[in-house]
Amino acid sequence: MSGTNVYSGVSDRMETAMSLPPAAFRDKAVFEAETDRIFRRQWMPVARVEQLAEAGDFLTLDLAGVPLILSRDEEGALHALSRVCRHRSMPVAEGEGNVKAFTCPYHLWRYGLDGRLLSAPAMERSEAFDQGKCGLPSFPVDVWEGFVFVNLDMEAAPLAAALEGLMPLVAEDGLADMRIVSSLTFPSPWNWKVLVENFIESYHHIGPHAESLQQSNPAFGTYVPELPEGTNFTALENPPVEGADPFSVYVGFPAFLLVVLRGETTSAVWYRLDIRDEASFDLTINILMKEPEASDAELVAGTAEVLRHIHIEDIAVCDGVQAGLSSPAAAAGPLSHLERGLWHFHRYLKRVTGNG
Ligand code: FES
Ligand SMILES: [Fe+2]
Numbered sequence: 001m002s003g004t005n006v007y008s009g010v011s012d013r014m015e016t017a018m019s020l021p022p023a024a025f026r027d028k029a030v031f032e033a034e035t036d037r038i039f040r041r042q043w044m045p046v047a048r049v050e051q052l053a054e055a056g057d058f059l060t061l062d063l064a065g066v067p068l069i070l071s072r073d074e075e076g077a078l079h080a081l082s083r084v085c086r087h088r089s090m091p092v093a094e095g096e097g098n099v100k101a102f103t104c105p106y107h108l109w110r111y112g113l114d115g116r117l118l119s120a121p122a123m124e125r126s127e128a129f130d131q132g133k134c135g136l137p138s139f140p141v142d143v144w145e146g147f148v149f150v151n152l153d154m155e156a157a158p159l160a161a162a163l164e165g166l167m168p169l170v171a172e173d174g175l176a177d178m179r180i181v182s183s184l185t186f187p188s189p190w191n192w193k194v195l196v197e198n199f200i201e202s203y204h205h206i207g208p209h210a211e212s213l214q215q216s217n218p219a220f221g222t223y224v225p226e227l228p229e230g231t232n233f234t235a236l237e238n239p240p241v242e243g244a245d246p247f248s249v250y251v252g253f254p255a256f257l258l259v260v261l262r263g264e265t266t267s268a269v270w271y272r273l274d275i276r277d278e279a280s281f282d283l284t285i286n287i288l289m290k291e292p293e294a295s296d297a298e299l300v301a302g303t304a305e306v307l308r309h310i311h312i313e314d315i316a317v318c319d320g321v322q323a324g325l326s327s328p329a330a331a332a333g334p335l336s337h338l339e340r341g342l343w344h345f346h347r348y349l350k351r352v353t354g355n356g
Pocket of ligand 1: 085086087088089090104105106107108109
């Protein structure tokens with residue numbers, strides 16, 4: 001099995017839903033098809049606006065193999081620019097910071113924060129050189145509730161269309177008023193879908209989280225709310241025991257992973273995936289809070305410790321699953337009703353890869 005036909009067997013009914021065939025996680029051809037049809041065509045969350053607060057702020061990232069700069073120009077507009085010089089392909093920026101312009105280190109061509117070529121030394125004798133045509137290519141970028149999304153497809157429909165179903169579910173949570181107060185990073189040697197699937201079911205609270213989340217938000221009480229047919233997101237409610245707090249899990253497919261904690265105050269956790277290849281990605285767990293909690297160093301540190309502990313519990317099973325998937329005896333297995341979100345995810349994959 002190769003390419004995207006690994007999704008052709010995804011069931012139309014939850015009652016007969018199965019996990020994906022192992023090839024969906026381990027085949028290079030599947031990952032290449034996902035890169036082409038998903039990561040380069042869908043809106044991908046890449047940053048928070050507070051990371052690009054001032055004119056001249058920029059950060060760099062690689063999205064689906066495309067080196068990018070995210071920048072804020074003097075007028076306050078955000079840009080997602082190709083990071084590759086239009087002269088001879090040297091990356092024009094690294095890391096993050098605040099600049100007036102991007103100067104390529106090779107022959108010092110200078111680009112504005114909006115990607116326009118500002119100057120290029122000793123090019124006046126070239127008849128092939130047209131300054132107006134040598135800007136850095138620019139991709140669609142948009143913001144929702146403080147999250148910056150980029151789409152590598154120039155023809156992409158607006159972000160609002162992609163998030164339409166998810167928006168009302170978090171409309172009251174004030175996500176736009178939050179900021180990143182702490183970030184935990186984990187190099188993750190797994191296929192990206194191993195983590196997405198771990199994230200969207202709480203059935204496993206009875207396993208790796210038996211002493212943590214199972215005590216506060218027991219697995220068998222968790223449920224997926226009614227969602228419209230053909231949804232491009234899923235949600236999972238985690239009701240608490242007496243004295244604990246509820247939390248909700250949201251995944252905007254393919255990879256916008258969000259937890260909203262609704263206790264006395266509301267906070268959120270954003271799992272940001274930097275997907276590298278079919279067997280690895282870098283995970284950043286970002287904790288988002290509003291004031292005054294955001295300035296409470298003790299609360300922030302305590303929350304980060306809890307999240308680190310929970311993720312370490314998840315690492316054990318994600319490591320195990322990634323290893324298990326490489327066995328020739330590994331095969332798709334039936335899903336519990338508590339894993340409805342996986343079925344939503346699989347149907348989404350089937351749809352966007354052209355299998356249904
Ligand atoms: S490669 Fe950038 S200026 Fe030459
Ligand atoms: Fe977990």
